[in-house]
Amino acid sequence: MSCVIGIDGGTESIRVHIFALDGTCLGSAAAPYPTHYPQPGWAEQSPSDWWAALxxxxxxxxxAAAIPPDSVLALSLATTSCTLAMLDEQGEALAPALLWMDIRAAEAAERVRDARDALPETRRNRHGPVSAEWMLPKVLWLKEHAPDLYRRSVTICEYQDWMVLRLTGRLVGSVNTASIRWHYDTEIGGVPHDLLSALDLDDLAEKWPSEVLRPGEVVGTLTPKAAAHLGLPAGVKVVQGGADAFIGMIGAGVHQPGQVALISGSSHLQLAVSATRRNIPGLWGSYADGVYPARHIVEGGQSSSGSMIAWLARLIGRSEDLQRLNEEAETLPPGSDGLMILDHFQGGRSPRTDATSRGAIVGLSLAHTQAHLFRAAIEAVCLGTVAVLETMRAHGLPVRDMTIVGGATRSPLWLQIHADTSGLPLHVPSVTDGPGIGAAILAACGAGCFPDLDAGIASMVRIARTIEPDVGRHQIYRNLFADYFSLYPALSAWSAERQSAGQDQ
Structure with a gap:
């Protein structure tokens, strides 16, 4: 039996999935790696930990798959983005990588946005907010706050690029990660030299991989050293992948206009397919050719979703009892008896991008229980998703239905609240590790098993069930949405007043 491998390099662990060409998962396994938080808002990982865990x-x-290694045709990776690695001439990491959720570059992000907005309309390399998570703000922070590290960095690249280098010996970028986080745009010349020049980062173009491949293109084959590390033959093809959430779109089978992929995990992303370029205020993109040739992707997202739920479960001592906590929360009414949470525990992403925003729990009373907190946290994430969907619709982007993959699929309560808040049918594929099977579909296309990604999706992705929204609960959540959406401006004004008072003193 021929098979392919999809590798999902996530925030907390790396997961390997082995698939038959009909989409059947033959075996999978995961290995964790640590994240270090040296200061508030900082998050770092060691590339050597990624490699060991792989x-x-x-x-x-x-x-687990019990297959002969020589039955593996190809592999591909979906990894976190924008997770920056700084490398020396030998491709070894000079320092810990800056994880995607690292927001130390919040002030630099504002300068990148201002510089981009000052460019001519046709050269802006996408409209919308600029996040502290992205490549240029992080690099700008490095150049200003760690100039020696920046100078010594022969290469600055992504988790994806570093792994592919270790696997094949070739340093190449991905059109996907470059498009979504580097201000790269295939329709207006690729590398944004004008923006780099405006930021005094002209030399960064020389530190980036000089060659950029599209998802699904073959990079090469495993080196003997990599093959020995993985237990695979050296002839296995390595196929270009991209950012985990965007490759998760492929795994969710979301590839036509009107479809939205809801990628759930430590964070939430809402990814919509558009037939044309759409620049929507408060959202990111659109990204030309970022996943599918001749199609654009519009992105919304929430920085804290699964990570916020995990934090809350640990805080109340229920992290080992999530099923029971779900069951208790399911008995509560929509709105959690007046309890509401703002899900900005790691800043706001969209439609209100504010890295300095923080979460809040409001409406607490002595009658509220742990289950109320848990349900309110889930409702906050789901209402945040509605805010993104409403922004898409308000600017003419059709939203017909959603398909969800990732951690939230393990919670029937979370699935139902997503359907009820959005008022949309919510599809759940048979394989819910979207980045894993998405990477496997890329591997299969690179190996020549399918002519294109559309054919790969048709052969390997199946919808297992659809969650329909409850009309009555949807109306309740429609009424609650205004309260949720008012939290950020109210708390932002409060925070600004406190800062102003502190400066006055």
Missing amino acids: GVAMHAALD
């Missing part, structure tokens, strides 16, 4: 997970997945 070896552990690959061997375990091969054992």
Whole structure:
């Protein structure tokens, strides 16, 4: 039996999935790696930890699948983005990588946005907010606050690029990660030299990978050293992948206009397909050719979703009892008896991008229980998703239905609240690790098993069930949405007043 491998390099672990060409998962395994938080808003990981974890997970997945290694045709990766690695001449990491959720570059992001907006309309390399998570703000922070590290960095690239370099010996970028986080645009010349020049970052173009490949293109084959580390033959093809959430669109089977992929995990992303370029205030994109040729992707997102739920469960001592907590929360009414949460625990992403915003729990009373907090947190994430969908619709982007993949699919309560708040049918594929199967579909296309991604999706993705919204609960949530949406401006004004008072003193 021929098979392909999809690798999902996530925030907390790396997961390896082995698939048959009909989409059947033959075996999978995961291996964790640590994240370090040296200061508030900072988040770092070690690239050597990614590589060690990949070896552990690959061997375990091969054992679970019980297949001969020479049956593997190709592999591809979906990884966090924008997670920056700074490398020396030998491709070794000079320092810990800056994880995607690292927001130390909040002030630099504002300068990048201002510089971009000052460019001519046709050269803006996308409209919309600029996040502290992205490539240029992080690099600008490095150049100003760690100039020696910046100078010594021969290469500045992504998690994806570093892994592909270790696997094949080739340093290449991905059109996907470059388009969504580097201000790269295939329709207006690729590398944004004018924006780099405006930021005094002309030399960054020389530090980036000089070659950029589209998802699904073959990079090469495993080096003997990489093959030995993974327990695979050296002839296995390595196919270009991209950012985990966007490759998750492929795994969700979301590839036509009107469809939205809801990628759930530590964060939430709402990714919509558009036939044309759309620049929507408060959202990101659109990204030309970022996933599918000749199609654009519009992006919304929430920085804290699964990570916020996990934090809350740990805080109340219920992290080992999530099923029971879900069951208790399910008995509560929509709106959690007046309790509401703002889900900006790691800043606001969209439609209100504000890295300095913070979460809040409002409406607490002595009658509220742990289950109320848990349900209110889930409702906050779901109402945040509605804010993104409403922004898409308000600017003419059709939203017909959603398909969800990732961690939230393990909670029937979370699925139902997503359907009820949005008023949309919510599709759940049979394989819910979207980045894993999405990367496997890319691998299969690179191996020549399918002529294009549309054909790969048709062969490997199946919808297992659809969650229909409850009309009555949807109306209740429609009424609650205004309260949720008012939290950010109210708390932002309060925070601004406190800062002003502190400066006056």
